[in-house]
Amino acid sequence: MAPATSPFVENPTETPPQVSKRVTVQALVESPGLVSIPSNYSYSSNPNESAASNPDEDTFPIIDFSLLTSADPNQRSKTIQDLDRACREWGFFMLVNHGVSKSLMKEVLEGCNEFFNLPMEEKMEFEGKDIWKPIRFGTGVDVKVEKFFFWRDFLKCYVHPQFNFPNKPKGFSEVVQEYTKRSREVIKELLKGVSESLGLEESYIEKAMNLDSGLQIFAANLYPVCPQPETAMGIPAHTDHGLLTFLIENDIGGLQIQHNGEWFNVHPLPNSFLVNTGDHLEILSNGRYKSIKHRAVVNNKATRISIASPLGPSLDTVVSPAPELMERENRPAAYLPMKYKDFMDRQVEGKPVFDSVRLPVA
Ligand SMILES: O=C(O)CCC(=O)C(=O)O
Numbered sequence: 001m002a003p004a005t006s007p008f009v010e011n012p013t014e015t016p017p018q019v020s021k022r023v024t025v026q027a028l029v030e031s032p033g034l035v036s037i038p039s040n041y042s043y044s045s046n047p048n049e050s051a052a053s054n055p056d057e058d059t060f061p062i063i064d065f066s067l068l069t070s071a072d073p074n075q076r077s078k079t080i081q082d083l084d085r086a087c088r089e090w091g092f093f094m095l096v097n098h099g100v101s102k103s104l105m106k107e108v109l110e111g112c113n114e115f116f117n118l119p120m121e122e123k124m125e126f127e128g129k130d131i132w133k134p135i136r137f138g139t140g141v142d143v144k145v146e147k148f149f150f151w152r153d154f155l156k157c158y159v160h161p162q163f164n165f166p167n168k169p170k171g172f173s174e175v176v177q178e179y180t181k182r183s184r185e186v187i188k189e190l191l192k193g194v195s196e197s198l199g200l201e202e203s204y205i206e207k208a209m210n211l212d213s214g215l216q217i218f219a220a221n222l223y224p225v226c227p228q229p230e231t232a233m234g235i236p237a238h239t240d241h242g243l244l245t246f247l248i249e250n251d252i253g254g255l256q257i258q259h260n261g262e263w264f265n266v267h268p269l270p271n272s273f274l275v276n277t278g279d280h281l282e283i284l285s286n287g288r289y290k291s292i293k294h295r296a297v298v299n300n301k302a303t304r305i306s307i308a309s310p311l312g313p314s315l316d317t318v319v320s321p322a323p324e325l326m327e328r329e330n331r332p333a334a335y336l337p338m339k340y341k342d343f344m345d346r347q348v349e350g351k352p353v354f355d356s357v358r359l360p361v362a
């Protein structure tokens with residue numbers, strides 16, 4: 001187990017000696033004369049990581065939320081078709097005209113910046129290893145790759161069905177409560193469209209996934225300026241475990257997504273939400289919508305902040321492919337049923353959980 005003096009580990013493990021006293025990336029970059037990164041932040045040797053290119057501007061899907069909620073049935077059904085294509089072909093899209101105000105999004109990003117700039121001892125109050133801790137501050141670590149550390153600090157809070165958030169900086173909790181409430185409403189509306197795009201009744205996902213007590217997380221990521229950006233990694237390739245994730249960032253760029261086996265840089269349009277499908281939408285849709293791998297790289301120019309807010313089923317929901325879908329398509333289940341909480345618990349134990357629920361037909 002980690003010694004008590006080195007608290008910032010995402011998974012219980014021994015803490016590498018190189019960083020035992022240097023607890024966050026932010027503290028590391030503030031140390032005088034840092035010109036190169038400590039060896040256990042060095043990621044370039046991983047053979048699975050490859051360079052990314054930019055997608056053609058007009059190929060990355062954009063969904064106009066106002067058309068999805070339009071009173072004109074033709075516009076709505078056309079948008080549902082676009083949504084289907086975006087989820088099938090990319091698993092990522094930009095959502096525009098979503099109605100969440102520009103000023104609220106800006107306030108949330110600024111508040112996160114203020115939170116990360118609080119004195120260390122104030123943030124330490126929220127430090128912890130237990131993923132079920134409702135408010136958790138820490139730094140990214142990968143115990144599987146030789147105790148490797150990522151160039152990322154984070155604040156992760158469970159914001160629904162119960163709202164948990166630090167009481168500082170002053171007034172920030174209220175801002176985040178409003179932001180997560182508004183984004184949850186938009187995700188729920190999108191999931192109505194997704195239900196229809198799967199040929200299910202509009203409220204299918206909401207009911208089957210018990211979204212009234214669905215798990216929503218507010219995950220703020222801080223990627224400080226890195227002296228050797230090509231060597232470090234912000235977040236390694238992963239999929240998100242919920243249904244849909246909303247992502248915003250402070251216009252710095254760094255997200256890369258996998259598409260047809262290649263990596264692409266994604267720069268969201270100003271004030272848009274970047275939306276991606278998660279593991280449980282893949283399971284529910286019996287593999288029609290794949291949960292797409294993505295990662296965040298770092299840079300040597302400016303600090304990047306991103307905020308991911310995924311919405312998933314309620315923790316006690318057992319998720320399996322929608323029976324109506326399997327019947328209609330005459331396809332067997334490609335995934336085993338599993339309770340959402342068990343799925344998350346297993347993931348933390350480092351087990352390849354998504355691969356273990358996926359059956360050979362997927
Ligand atoms: O920072 C980013 O762009 C990605 C963040 C992310 O994938 C996550 O928090 O799950």
Ligand SMILES: [Fe+2]
Binds near residue numbers: 238239240294308
């Ligand atoms: Fe993610």
